Amino acid sequence: MQAKYVQAKYALLCCLLPFAAAAQWYSGSGSAVVFDDNRQLARQQAAKQALRSTLLQAEVSLAALSLFRHDNADAELFTLHAGLPVAQIVIEEEHERDGRLSVTLKADIWPQQSMCEQRSVAKALLLAPFSLAPGAAQAALHNTELTAEINQRFYSAVQAASADFLVKAVAPAPLAAPEQYQSATAAQQLRYLAESAQAQFVLSGRLRNLAFGRQEGNLLKKDRWTRQFALELSVFDGVSGNLIQSKTYQSRTLWPYAVQAQPDPASDQLWRSDYGIELQRLLHDAVDDAATVLSCVRVKAQVIRVTDNSVAISAGSRQGLQPGDRFSLSYTDSFTDSWGNRYQSSTQEPAQLEVIRVYPDHADTRPLNQHYPAAIQVRDQVQQDSFREQHYAN
Structure with a gap:
């Protein structure tokens, strides 16, 4: 053609x-x-x-x-x-x-072209394993093994998107449902997990539907089994604990086995079937949507060390930082109103920090005016201000 x-x-x-x-x-x-x-x-x-x-x-x-x-x-x-x-x-x-x-x-x-005002920098992530919603868990046996394989393939898809994400850690167990993070206690726990992993964002999901159905045949065709797939993926801001986005990805295709069969969830036969191809497409869509919603969000990191000569921050070359990149200090303030609702805000310090040395997972910075802001401490936040642009010879 x-x-x-x-x-x-x-x-x-x-x-x-x-x-x-x-x-x-x-x-x-x-x-x-x-x-x-x-x-x-x-x-x-x-x-x-x-x-x-x-x-x-x-x-x-x-x-x-x-x-x-x-x-x-x-x-x-x-x-x-x-x-x-x-x-x-x-x-x-x-x-x-x-x-x-x-x-x-x-x-x-154009590999160096960015869709954002700033040069593209990967976002530090904490990944949480997908959970099985109660209805999905009861749909069929061996869903635990299938969920583990889906988790592995989703992790691989996120890790392959190196321009968008840097996976800093994988949580040992699934997180709570996204609606539960409206409570202050749950949001605080999520912030603690993200801070421990030095991650700016958290991806968490649950499988909501793995049910079977029957496609009725006729005189020429036998009845065939179909199977649902519904994945809910939530993107959280690990700094505030707030939910950024939650979307559901779902489809239904022919199931390549008998309903009583116990296929290997990692088998090529499953993942080359209509069901496997459609499932992989939906996992990719979930990764792509997360990349889009976070693409132009400014990178935040933590101060991890303060010396007389430099301030180290928890972002480095694996995220795409380069010498000359600049960050602003950001102090977080929070308060709780009389109804128990918690609010957070960030106040930027006028002083800027410039990256002078980069390492895989951290960078050394120094203040542009050669004077350290007062009371700078470990665990203070820094936020992307501007990034140095690379130029290449023809």
Whole structure:
């Protein structure tokens, strides 16, 4: 099939400094299940997975997937705009086989281009294992093993998004349901977990539906089993304990086994089936949405050491910090009203800290005015102020 080209409007990109890094081509493929003969939807889903693969290779934020259109079935697969890291997309191949639609494409990507005002820096995360909601736990036996495999694949998907996330720790057990964190006690516990892990954000989820259903056959086809999948993923601010976003991802597909079967949750047969492909797609969607909602949030870290010559903070080169990056001190104030509601606010210190040395998980800083702010202490917060931009020779 003839390749199709999608080009960005280069107005902004062409105005970049002459020493900016050149765009590079990356190739990727994706597949999706065709449901109810809806090939257009399957084509969009497969193309998104293919583009996602190229962004991961280029180590570019998955928030760039926001250029992917879903609203109009007759529209082009991609609409690109100046300022985004993807300059051009070539659809190289599309084919359908056995109810699957696959798309192969290549994308011309500017690895250093950011969708935000500041240079992209990975966000420090604490991951919590998914829990099984009571209804999901009763749907079938062996769901505990399936949940463990889903957890592992979700962790791998988060870790692969290195431009967006740095996993600092994995909680030993699932967290409470998101609605419980409206209480001050639960929010305080979440803040303690995040602070202990030196994580700015917490991802937590639960499997809400793994139930089976029956697709009735006819004279030519036997009855077939279907299975639900519903995942709720919550994103918390580990500094305040507040819920940022909670979304549910759900689908239903054919189940490749008899309902009484006890398949290996890690088997290729399961993950190459319609159910496995759809489940993996939903896990990716959850990671992509978390990357989008956090993409332009300013990085926060803690003061972990104060000496006569420097102040060490709990963010380093694995998150993307570089010498010359700047942070502002942020003092947290909190109070409780007469009804027991707790409120928090942050007050920025006028003094700025500049990164002078970076290590994998921390950095040494010094004040720009050569004078330390009064009463700076370990566990004080610092917040991203500005980041040094790299320039590359042609």
